[in-house]
Amino acid sequence: MSGRLRRLGSLSLSLLVITLVVLAIPGARENAASFIDGAFGGRNRFNFYTTLNRSVLIVGMAMSVLVSFRAGLINIGGEGQLVLGGLCAAIVGAWLHAPPLLVMVAALVAAMLAGALWALVAGAFERFAGLPLVVGSLLLNYPAVLFASYLVSHPLRDVQSGSTQTPRLASEVRLPRFDGTLLDMGIFLVIGVIFVVILLERRSVFGYRHRLQGYSLPFARASGFPIRAVHFQTLAGSGAIAGLVGFIAVFGVNHRYIDGMLTLPLYSWTGVIAVLLAGMLSWLTPLTGFFFAALATGAVGIERAADIPREAAQIVQALIILFAAGFGARLHSRRSGDAS
Amino acid sequence: MLDAALLESLPRFITPLLLASLAGALCHRAAVFNIALEGMLLIGAFAAVAGSWASGSWLGGVALAMLAGSLTGLAYALFAIHRGGDDIVVSIGLNFLAIGLSVFLLQLVFDTRGQFDDPGIEAIPRLPLPFLEPVPVLGALLNDQSLLFWFAIVLTGSLAYLLGHHRLGLRLRASGDNPEALRTAGVSPDRLRGGALVASGVLCGLAGAQLSISNVTLFTEGMSAGRGWIAVVIVLMCNGRPSWILPTACLFGTIEALGFRIQGLGLPQQFTDALPYVVALLVLALVTARRRRAAVAH
Numbered sequence: 199m200s201g202r203l204r205r206l207g208s209l210s211l212s213l214l215v216i217t218l219v220v221l222a223i224p225g226a227r228e229n230a231a232s233f234i235d236g237a238f239g240g241r242n243r244f245n246f247y248t249t250l251n252r253s254v255l256i257v258g259m260a261m262s263v264l265v266s267f268r269a270g271l272i273n274i275g276g277e278g279q280l281v282l283g284g285l286c287a288a289i290v291g292a293w294l295h296a297p298p299l300l301v302m303v304a305a306l307v308a309a310m311l312a313g314a315l316w317a318l319v320a321g322a323f324e325r326f327a328g329l330p331l332v333v334g335s336l337l338l339n340y341p342a343v344l345f346a347s348y349l350v351s352h353p354l355r356d357v358q359s360g361s362t363q364t365p366r367l368a369s370e371v372r373l374p375r376f377d378g379t380l381l382d383m384g385i386f387l388v389i390g391v392i393f394v395v396i397l398l399e400r401r402s403v404f405g406y407r408h409r410l411q412g413y414s415l416p417f418a419r420a421s422g423f424p425i426r427a428v429h430f431q432t433l434a435g436s437g438a439i440a441g442l443v444g445f446i447a448v449f450g451v452n453h454r455y456i457d458g459m460l461t462l463p464l465y466s467w468t469g470v471i472a473v474l475l476a477g478m479l480s481w482l483t484p485l486t487g488f489f490f491a492a493l494a495t496g497a498v499g500i501e502r503a504a505d506i507p508r509e510a511a512q513i514v515q516a517l518i519i520l521f522a523a524g525f526g527a528r529l530h531s532r533r534s535g536d537a538s
Numbered sequence: 539m540l541d542a543a544l545l546e547s548l549p550r551f552i553t554p555l556l557l558a559s560l561a562g563a564l565c566h567r568a569a570v571f572n573i574a575l576e577g578m579l580l581i582g583a584f585a586a587v588a589g590s591w592a593s594g595s596w597l598g599g600v601a602l603a604m605l606a607g608s609l610t611g612l613a614y615a616l617f618a619i620h621r622g623g624d625d626i627v628v629s630i631g632l633n634f635l636a637i638g639l640s641v642f643l644l645q646l647v648f649d650t651r652g653q654f655d656d657p658g659i660e661a662i663p664r665l666p667l668p669f670l671e672p673v674p675v676l677g678a679l680l681n682d683q684s685l686l687f688w689f690a691i692v693l694t695g696s697l698a699y700l701l702g703h704h705r706l707g708l709r710l711r712a713s714g715d716n717p718e719a720l721r722t723a724g725v726s727p728d729r730l731r732g733g734a735l736v737a738s739g740v741l742c743g744l745a746g747a748q749l750s751i752s753n754v755t756l757f758t759e760g761m762s763a764g765r766g767w768i769a770v771v772i773v774l775m776c777n778g779r780p781s782w783i784l785p786t787a788c789l790f791g792t793i794e795a796l797g798f799r800i801q802g803l804g805l806p807q808q809f810t811d812a813l814p815y816v817v818a819l820l821v822l823a824l825v826t827a828r829r830r831r832a833a834v835a836h
Contacts, residue, residue, distance in 0.1 A: 328827055329827075523621065
């Protein structure tokens with residue numbers, strides 16, 4: 199109970215600091231108004247749909263992170279898995295000539311496979327070379343991101359468009375949008391993922407073993423659980439979800455793969471933060487993901503209205519994560535064994 | 539390929555890696571998993587440009603970079619040690635803060651996006667060693683290099699001595715390997731860790747200063763460009779030993795310099811950019827695999 203209280207205390211403290219920071223900026227009330235408008239308003243609720251689209255991607259990445267973190271696997275290679283998923287989806291979408299539904303399914307499968315495989319590579323490095331997952335998965339981000347960047351700047355580039363991007367998807371293979379809005383059906387995929395993750399976690403043998411392994415690996419080992427299988431299955435699932443998010447970004451939001459479209463908004467890292475702020479609770483994670491999405495789009499609104507750089511949102515995110523760190527779960531530390 | 543221009547460029551690539559790796563080593567030996575080196579580098583680079591521009595002197599730039607770095611280290615200690623946060627979480631937070639803050643201040647203070655350069659930014663002076671000039675390889679390599687390069691070399695030796703023989707260094711190591719013994723001796727491991735973090739911030743500030751007011755005299759967004767992560771890898775590979783860090787940092791600096799050179803021959807930039815990470819991954823995997831085999835054999 200005291201843990202919960204401390205968590206509430208830390209949260210309110212961080213919110214207080216943030217409020218003070220915002221108030222310190224001249225014209226605070228106008229800024230607050232333009233923040234709200236930037237996150238939820240706009241003509242035809244345009245900005246609200248932007249927020250929703252962004253939260254679909256962030257919450258998706260957060261679920262990917264959650265799946266691995268809950269099993270005690272610090273997979274911070276979501277960025278590489280996401281990018282490879284998006285890249286594969288864009289390739290299948292632009293170059294596979296088949297009935298639209300088939301193209302979509304093939305792209306989705308390809309994206310999830312790519313994400314899962316890249317996560318498994320990090321897992322293999324840990325399993326067979328003893329390279330800690332946190333380091334291996336992080337380092338694998340760079341080749342993946344740079345490889346995708348190379349492909350869309352040279353061989354797969356849509357030269358006529360003049361930018362570093364793949365050709366635009368045909369309109370019939372894109373994920374349909376809700377009438378009169380910019381929100382695409384990708385949101386159902388992510389909602390599906392959330393339900394599957396929660397159900398698996400709470401109602402399946404796999405989920406039980408998976409969580410127990412996260413709480414105590416020695417206990418799981420002593421209980422005779424198939425630790426290695428759960429290790430690889432968890433990573434494959436985590437990577438597949440990241441790949442699926444890449445598919446949504448390509449087929450629903452951007453309709454092509456643009457260099458930097460998945461890395462510059464820091465979707466993957468924001469997903470990590472959303473999970474940690476939610477204290478690794480699966481039902482709370484979508485809410486924190488939505489919160490960070492609103493923060494980012496709202497900051498764009500403030501930038502338009504008051505000329506305050508949108509990076510203010512990133513600073514606020516950083517402050518939240520730092521203040522929240524004190525009560526967050528401990529992930530990986532030689533110090534955690536200290537008596538104090 | 540190994541011509542004078544390449545040799546002359548090597549210390550520019552090695553110095554930031556060496557300083558950041560030594561910073562990481564201090565934390566590593568005190569059992570602090572500091573993966574905020576990247577953010578600390580970025581903050582140092584920004585502060586160095588701001589300080590040099592505002593004071594009109596390179597000393598001002600270096601001083602501000604050290605100050606900003608030490609404050610970042612202090613913030614790390616506050617959130618990770620005083621408040622008991624997780625190292626990885628705090629590091630991610632600080633890396634976020636560094637990216638956001640540098641871009642935010644770039645616009646707020648210098649009213650520009652992307653890059654700030656100004657003739658008012660003074661560079662760190664270079665140390666001329668005229669007697670080396672006629673020597674074939676060493677002349678190109680060592681003559682006329684940044685003061686920070688020489689500082690980093692001297693620092694490597696001092697840290698090797700500190701960690702191997704000095705009481706403070708031994709205590710620092712104990713705070714990592716056996717904090718209970720240290721506590722029994724009446725020394726607080728947490729204070730040593732806090733000190734290591736502040737020192738690592740100062741060193742990363744210097745590494746950032748080397749990037750922004752020595753290699754060039756400007757600041758660009760994200761100019762740390764992954765060097766902090768390479769430094770983390772160097773620390774892990776060398777297990778935090780300064781005497782191993784020096785050659786390893788030289789190796790990665792050379793890879794980076796060669797990558798830069800190959801790029802001039804027409805290989806896509808993405809491949810040369812990926813090179814240090816791929817090498818780091820493979821070398822690290824080899825090292826950990828060997829270490830594990832050795833542990834099994836014993």
